[in-house]
Amino acid sequence: MTTNLMIVAFERPAIDWHALAPEIVLLSVGVLITLLDILFLEKARPYMAALSGLGILATAIPLLTLGIDGTERVLFDGAYVVDDFSLVLKAIFLLAGYVVILLSTNYIVDGDYWESEYYGLLLASLMGMVMMASSRDLISVFVALELLSIPAYLMVAWRKRDPKSNEAGLKYYLMGVFASAVMLYGMSLLFGVSGTTILSGIADSIESGDGSSSVMTLGIVFVVAGFAFKVSAVPFHTWAPDVYEGAPTPVTAFLSVASKAAGFVALLALIFVGFYELSNIWEPLIWVLSALSMTVGNLVALRQKNIVRLMAYSGVAQTGFMIAPLAVAGHSLTTGDQALSAVITYLAIYAAMNLGAFAVIITLARRTGTAEIDSFAGAFHFAPGLTVAMTIFLFSLAGIPPLGGWFAKFEVFRVLATSGEAWGYLLAVVAAINSVIALFYYASIARKMWADDSKEVELNSVDITPSLVSALGICVLVTLLFGIFPQLVARFTEVSLLALGT
Amino acid sequence: MENLLDSWGLTVVTFSPLLGALVMFLLPKEKEYEHKVIALVTSLWVAFVGLMLLIWFDLDATERLQYVVDKSWIQAIHSRYVVGLDGISLPLVLLTVLIVPLCIVYSWNHFPEPKNPKTFLILILVLETGMIGTFVAQDMVLFFVFFEVVLLPMFFMIAVWGGPNRRYASLKFFLYTLFGSALMLVSFLSLFFLTGAESFVFSEIADNVVAHAVSRTAQLWIFGGMFLGFGIKVPMFPFHTWLPDAHTEAPTVGSVILAAVLLKLGTYGFVRIAIPLLPEAAVEWAPWIGLLAVIGIIYGAFCCLAQTDMKRLIAFSSVAHMGFVMLGISTLTDFGINAAIMGMVAHGLITGMLFFLAGSMKERYHTLEIKRLGGLLVQAPKMGWILGFCAMASLGLPGLAGFWGEFPAILSAYNPANGLPVETFRTFMVVAALGTVLAAGYLLWLLQRAAFGTPKEEFAEDPNIHDATKTEWIAWAPLLALILALGIYPNLVFRATDGAVDASLTPCLTIDVDQLSHEEIETTDCPEVYGLLDHGSDHHAVSKGS
Known part of the structure; x- marks a missing residue:
């Protein structure tokens, strides 16, 4: 929509349709879903999930051709x-979006x-993310951000019948708008000093x-x-x-994967293309955010009784890990590139394990009807397959080889050690x-699921839907x-933004 | 055949268990018999390949890595899939491939609660992959991955099939070892960057440490990180506290594997990585390692004397025995490290056997409280004799395997490597020798209380208490035979290890300064830390023991 208006108002710039193909496909599917809903109402309802899933897969095709083509x-x-x-990031977003639809x-x-409406909004939000991956200008960054946030x-x-959900929506909205406002103000300052949004x-x-201008800072x-x-880093978590x-x-x-x-x-x-030279400003900032997020997130997570809240705090701690490489990214161009790869690697692996x-x-809570950690006790006896899967994800999040998470953590440590600075160490x-x-x-949850006795009397197995099985x-x-062949992810995440920025 | 082994042998021996586990994973849980058969066949196949590797192993060139495979693995971080077998790894790999099938045979009819043979056996097989992988890996990242792979199955084995206090013990075990390995990883990484090496392969890092002259301070810190990682795994005093808990709570088979193989991962790390890569830092750390080792020996022995539970007693005896192993390693001599590897193998066989026995006794008596036991020789004479045999082996009776681990380790402390304080190590030697007396004390006392005398009233008429069964014999006989065989002919191990150990130590540590003139010493170009130059003068006064 935004693009359309611009085309009308200004002389049309040259458009590379191939480059925009993923966005166009995604947008069309979103519009199609909305139209179908208006035209067929209830009759279209059962097909929406499948349609949006297919839409995401269709979006992946131009992505693939662009990847094969390889020109910037x-x-x-x-x-x-x-x-x-x-x-790479668009691919991560699409895959995460696809899994979320399955869920x-x-x-x-x-x-x-x-x-x-749900799927329409999901696709719209996804559209914002896909745009975000390409945005290299303050305005498009902001538009993409709002497009992904508002849905x-x-x-x-x-x-909506649950007050907790309403409260969450309102809270998220108010905090989100507040953050947007702060950011927008920052952006206006940047524009004021530099005179450009690119x-x-x-x-x-x-x-x-x-x-050197303090306004820039x-x-x-x-x-x-x-x-x-x-990204829910402490103290903004x-x-x-x-x-x-x-x-x-x-x-x-x-939210925990794609939105983050x-x-x-x-x-x-912003950091690599825009502010790379001013590493003396953002490096300490990131260092503090990272150390705080890890420590506070983990310590508070220790006390949680509800698994979703626990995952929220663990997510905060994981954020701390993810931004850690950025704290030394300004050391040299090589370190910068490595830091960039480390963050993307972490994001890709984190998406899989967290989802x-x-x-x-979701599956276990459907059965037990609650997300209290205690209700998962003895899950090994009534849902052995799910327990094994959960164990894999939990220990991957903890970074135990040979599960994916180890490589993500390894990359973080590698970058921090490469810089050779005391702060990095x-x-x-x-x-x-x-x-x-x-x-x-993480291990306590796993232990609870494996070793404890189930609270429930009847131990019938969990019914698990096909879409959850595929997810x-x-x-x-x-x-x-x-985890076993990290080269699979490493060869895609070895990208660089610095060559472009400098 | 030889070609096939050369290029595939180690990969097959490492990953076959994983393949077996995968097959079992796909098979439904109800088919218990099939699961047992698959697990046993897999582990026997692995043992067979292990045997083939031994047969084709060139024992005249044990210092050379054999069956080497070098393939690209993670290019992005310059880590490679490099595996190889030399004289140091060989005995430990063979120990692993031997213990695992015995454990599976032993579990055949008595799986601990809550049963579920499928998962239990899958965990054992995954464990086997991790253990073998650690012993054959020649790349730091690969080593780290295998080192960690071992953690998960053992965690679950303790947490699910363990004793009453299993929840606490399993987590303690996990957190302790993870803490160590996190620091170990940081050490590995900093070593890699400081040396500017092209890959994580051990030999290349070692060359680069010399070539790039990594600063002394950095070496000391890095060695410190590795020391924590490996030392917790060994476990050395004061990091040993996870061990008694883990051992006491683990199911029998878990204890056996833990004692027989897992503890060796730590000592192996010292011998394979820490000392060869950072010999100069090792010289400075060695007296402290030696000190902690002898404290472990004495402390472990005293703890044994105080124990009321048989399994816990055996666990603390592990702390003491690993103290001897670490003492041997801390001398940094060819002799001491050979003794240490012999000690590892002997401890694996003997303590593994003792845990088997403890498990079988627990099954019969439903308790291991020593004061309630007694008269095992009356009620189950064969088991009583086996207990006696193992106690003798464990206390280091000449003619049994334990002797060749302890005695040379003590002896080696008389004459530590160049650069180490001779007097300090001789003190260690005396203290360690006292430790053997204490070992005899607690083991004989255990034997006396558990096996001699008449059965206690509560068990006198218990029909549950019978002698060793057929499956038990099958599981135990190979261990008993090996304890005896190694005791009579220790060269079975020394033959393999000697060349490899000698080659892993820098000549600066091992050259005999007495045989060289001052000029010759100067040409050796050894750093000051080995103390070669000031060694000569005062050293003549103290006559050298051979």
């Missing part, structure tokens, strides 16, 4: 770029919630001496803080537990201690494969 496409004077970095299928039907506010409140232009202006701090909210708990669980999975990844993407683009964990939680030690703390609660299958497979 720069659109709109550098405001929108399709390169390896953006393609939602039965959940939404069983709860008797609105379906067509998410609605989806969080989807269980990130590489900002980088040029920093190089030419505007970097303030702008960077505000923008980073805004995205710290999006307070919304996460309540929202995660109140939202429908598939939406929680979506989108925040990271924007952060990466998998939520898939198990210190953060590595903080991270090492935190992995042990995290293991405690679990995808996640288990990816988690294991990435």
